[in-house]
Amino acid sequence: MSILVDKNTKLLVQGITGRDGSFHTRQMLNYGTTVVAGVTPGKGGVEVEGVPVFNSVAEAVKKTHANTSIIFVPAQFAASAVYEAIDGGIKLIVCVSEGIPTIELVKITAYMKDKNCRLIGPNSPGLVSAGDAKVGILPGHIFKKGSVGVISRSGTLTYEIVDHITKVGLGQSTCIGIGGDPIIGTKFIDCLELFAHDKETAAVVVVGEIGGRDEQDTAVYVKKHFKKPVFGFIAGKTAPPDKRMGHAGAIISGTSGTAAEKIKVFKECGIKVGDTPAEVAQLVKSTVKD
Amino acid sequence: MLKVHEYQAKEIFKKYGIPTPKEKVCKDVTEVIAASREIGTPCVIKAQVMVGGRGKAGGIKVAKNGDEAKQYAQQILGMEIKGIPVKKVLVSEAVAITHEAYLGIIIDRTEKKTVVMACKEGGVEIEEVARKNPEAIYKVYADPLLGLMDHHARAVGLFLYDDPKKAFGCASIAQKLYKIFTHLDASLVEINPLVIDQTGQLIALDAKINFDDNGLYRHADVAAMRDRESEDANELRARECDLSYVKLDGDIGCVVNGAGLAMATMDLVKHFGGEPANFLDIGGSSSPEKVKNALDILLKDKNVKVIFFNIFGGITRCDDVANGILQAKRELNIKQPIVARLTGTNEEKAMEILKTAGLVFATTMDEGAKKALELLK
Numbered sequence: 001m002s003i004l005v006d007k008n009t010k011l012l013v014q015g016i017t018g019r020d021g022s023f024h025t026r027q028m029l030n031y032g033t034t035v036v037a038g039v040t041p042g043k044g045g046v047e048v049e050g051v052p053v054f055n056s057v058a059e060a061v062k063k064t065h066a067n068t069s070i071i072f073v074p075a076q077f078a079a080s081a082v083y084e085a086i087d088g089g090i091k092l093i094v095c096v097s098e099g100i101p102t103i104e105l106v107k108i109t110a111y112m113k114d115k116n117c118r119l120i121g122p123n124s125p126g127l128v129s130a131g132d133a134k135v136g137i138l139p140g141h142i143f144k145k146g147s148v149g150v151i152s153r154s155g156t157l158t159y160e161i162v163d164h165i166t167k168v169g170l171g172q173s174t175c176i177g178i179g180g181d182p183i184i185g186t187k188f189i190d191c192l193e194l195f196a197h198d199k200e201t202a203a204v205v206v207v208g209e210i211g212g213r214d215e216q217d218t219a220v221y222v223k224k225h226f227k228k229p230v231f232g233f234i235a236g237k238t239a240p241p242d243k244r245m246g247h248a249g250a251i252i253s254g255t256s257g258t259a260a261e262k263i264k265v266f267k268e269c270g271i272k273v274g275d276t277p278a279e280v281a282q283l284v285k286s287t288v289k290d
Numbered sequence: 291m292l293k294v295h296e297y298q299a300k301e302i303f304k305k306y307g308i309p310t311p312k313e314k315v316c317k318d319v320t321e322v323i324a325a326s327r328e329i330g331t332p333c334v335i336k337a338q339v340m341v342g343g344r345g346k347a348g349g350i351k352v353a354k355n356g357d358e359a360k361q362y363a364q365q366i367l368g369m370e371i372k373g374i375p376v377k378k379v380l381v382s383e384a385v386a387i388t389h390e391a392y393l394g395i396i397i398d399r400t401e402k403k404t405v406v407m408a409c410k411e412g413g414v415e416i417e418e419v420a421r422k423n424p425e426a427i428y429k430v431y432a433d434p435l436l437g438l439m440d441h442h443a444r445a446v447g448l449f450l451y452d453d454p455k456k457a458f459g460c461a462s463i464a465q466k467l468y469k470i471f472t473h474l475d476a477s478l479v480e481i482n483p484l485v486i487d488q489t490g491q492l493i494a495l496d497a498k499i500n501f502d503d504n505g506l507y508r509h510a511d512v513a514a515m516r517d518r519e520s521e522d523a524n525e526l527r528a529r530e531c532d533l534s535y536v537k538l539d540g541d542i543g544c545v546v547n548g549a550g551l552a553m554a555t556m557d558l559v560k561h562f563g564g565e566p567a568n569f570l571d572i573g574g575s576s577s578p579e580k581v582k583n584a585l586d587i588l589l590k591d592k593n594v595k596v597i598f599f600n601i602f603g604g605i606t607r608c609d610d611v612a613n614g615i616l617q618a619k620r621e622l623n624i625k626q627p628i629v630a631r632l633t634g635t636n637e638e639k640a641m642e643i644l645k646t647a648g649l650v651f652a653t654t655m656d657e658g659a660k661k662a663l664e665l666l667k
C-alpha cells in the first residue's frame with residue numbers, strides 16, 4: 001500500500017504539449033506510471049509520447065477514465081486548469097505550476113469545498129509512491145520501496161532527504177511535495193491523516209520551512225492524534241525576517257514563522273528534529289527497521 | 291513581496307475613495323516649503339522609507355510654521371533610517387486626533403481566506419498584539435466567492451465605534467480596503483492608525499500596502515510603483531535574471547537549485563561554524579547562462595571569500611551547471627575558490643566538464659560545507 005497514487009492511478013497531463021509537460025510525461029512513463037491522456041485545448045487529436053491528447057478534461061475523462069491529473073500549464077492559466085479538472089471529475093489534482101496569485105487559491109479552496117476532489121500544490125514537485133507511480137517531477141532513481149512516508153514543502157530539499165533515507169538502507173512508502181505557496185490544497189496534517197491508515201508506512205518525515213504556522217499546527221496534531229513516529233527538519237534557521245526566500249510562502253513576518261519557533265514546537269510535541277538532512281536519516285534509521 | 295511607500299499607498303486609497311489627509315510628496319526642501327504654504331501650518335513632515343519605526347528614528351516631525359518645515363525638511367531629507375537614505379518626504383496637514391484605531395486585511399494561511407482585522411488601539415504592531423493579546427483583535431473572514439458582506443463590514447465598524455455614524459463610515463472604508471486587496475492582488479493593506487479628527491471625520495492617517503509578487507503580471511501599474519532605489523541593486527538584478535537572491539552578512543557564497551535546499555545549505559554552513567553570504571536559488575531548468583549570471587551577482591558582494599555550489603539535479607542538469615561555471619570562470623575573472631557538490635541528473639558529464647577547472651569537489655553537502663569552511667582559513 002501507499003497513499004494517494006499507486007498502480008491504480010490513471011494519469012491525465014494538463015499542458016502535455018508544452019516543454020515541461022512532454023518531458024515529464026516521458027519521465028513518468030519511464031517510472032511506470034499509467035499515463036492515459038493529455039489535455040491541451042486546441043491540440044486535441046495529436047499524441048505526445050504515445051499518449052492521446054484531448055481538447056478538454058471532460059472529454060479525456062470520458063474516453064480514458066483518468067482519475068488523477070497533473071498540471072504543467074503557465075501560472076496565468078493554472079487556476080483555470082484546476083477548475084476544469086475539478087469539474088471534469090478528477091479525484092486528485094497535482095499542480096506543479098508556480099506563480100499563481102494567492103487570492104486565486106482562496107477562491108479555488110472555496111470552490112472545491114464539498115466536491116470529492118483533492119488538490120496537491122500549487123508549486124509542488126508532485127509525489128511518488130516508491131516503485132508504483134510517480135506523479136510529478138521528482139527524480140525517480142533516488143526512491144526505494146519501503147516504510148518511511150515523507151511530506152515536504154520543498155522540491156530539491158526533499159530529494160536530498162529522500163536520498164539520505166535511501167542511502168542509510170531504508171525506503172519510502174509515499175513521498176509528497178505539498179508545495180511552497182502560502183495557500184496549498186493539501187497540508188501536512190491532511191497527509192498525516194492518510195499515512196495513519198496506511199499499513200505500509202511505519203514512520204513519517206515532515207520537512208518544513210519558515211513562514212506560516214502549518215508546522216506548529218502539525219506538531220500539535222501529531223502529539224494528540226498520530227501514533228507512528230514522526231521526524232522533522234525545518235529549513236531557514238539563518239533566514240532574515242521579511243524577505244521572501246524563493247518560495248512565495250517562505251517568509252518570516254515580523255517575528256512569526258521562524259525556524260526556531262517551529263523547531264521548538266516540534267520538540268515539545270515529541271517530534272525528533274534533525275539539524276541537517278543527513279541527521280534526519282540517521283534519526284529515522286535509529287527507530288525504523290525496514 | 292512588493293512594498294510601496296506611504297504616499298503611493300495613499301494615492302491608491304484616494305482612488306478608491308478612502309479619506310486621507312491633505313498632503314503632498316516632496317523630493318527637496320524647496321518643494322517642502324511650497325507644500326507647507328499650500329497645506330498650511332502646522333503640518334507634518336514624514337520620511338518616505340519602507341521600514342517601521344520612522345517616528346522613533348526622528349523621521350516624522352510636526353512643523354509649527356514655515357521655518358520649522360524648512361528646518362525639518364533639511365534634517366529628514368538625506369538622513370538614514372535603519373540604513374536606508376530618505377529621498378522623499380510627505381508633507382501632511384496636521385490632523386487633530388481624537389481617536390485612533392487599527393484596520394487591516396491579510397490572507398490567513400491557516401483558514402485559507404482573507405481576513406479583516408480591527409483593533410481599538412491605533413499605531414500598534416499588529417503581530418505583537420496577535421501574540422500577546424489576541425482577544426484585542428476583532429476578525430471577520432470575507433467569503434471567498436461573495437466578498438466582504440455588508441453586515442460583516444458593519445460588524446467591524448461597530449466593534450471599533452459606539453457611534454453608528456462612525457461605525458458605518460468605518461464599514462464603508464473596510465469595503466474599500468477589501469476592494470483594493472482583491473482588485474490589486476495585495477498581500478497586506480493596513481490603515482494604522484485610522485483616526486477621527488475634531489470634526490468627527492474618519493481619516494487614514496497612515497497607509498501600507500504590500501503586493502503579492504505572483505499577482506504582478508496582471509497589474510503593470512502596481513509593478514511600476516517599485517522604488518528601485520530603495521532595493522538592493524543585486525537583488526533587483528537577480529529578479530531580472532529570474533534568480534532568487536537575498537544578501538546576508540557572511541563570507542561563504544552559496545549557489546543552490548531550489549529554495550528549500552538553498553535555505554538548508556545556508557543553515558548547514560552555519561551549523562558547521564561558518565556564515566553564509568547569501569540565499570541564492572538558481573531555480574529548476576537552469577541554463578549555463580543563468581549559472582553565470584548567478585555567479586556575477588554573487589561576486590558583486592565583496593564579502594564573498596569562498597563559493598559553494600550545492601546542486602541536486604532533478605530537472606536541473608548538472609552538466610548545464612558545470613558549463614555555466616566554466617563560462618563564468620572564463621568571463622568573470624573569479625579569484626575565489628569554488629567548492630562544487632553536483633549530484634543527480636548528468637553528474638558524470640559534469641565531472642568530466644569540470645575535471646581540469648581547478649575546483650574542489652564534494653560528494654555530499656556536509657562535505658561541501660566543511661571544505662568551504664576549510665578554504666576560508
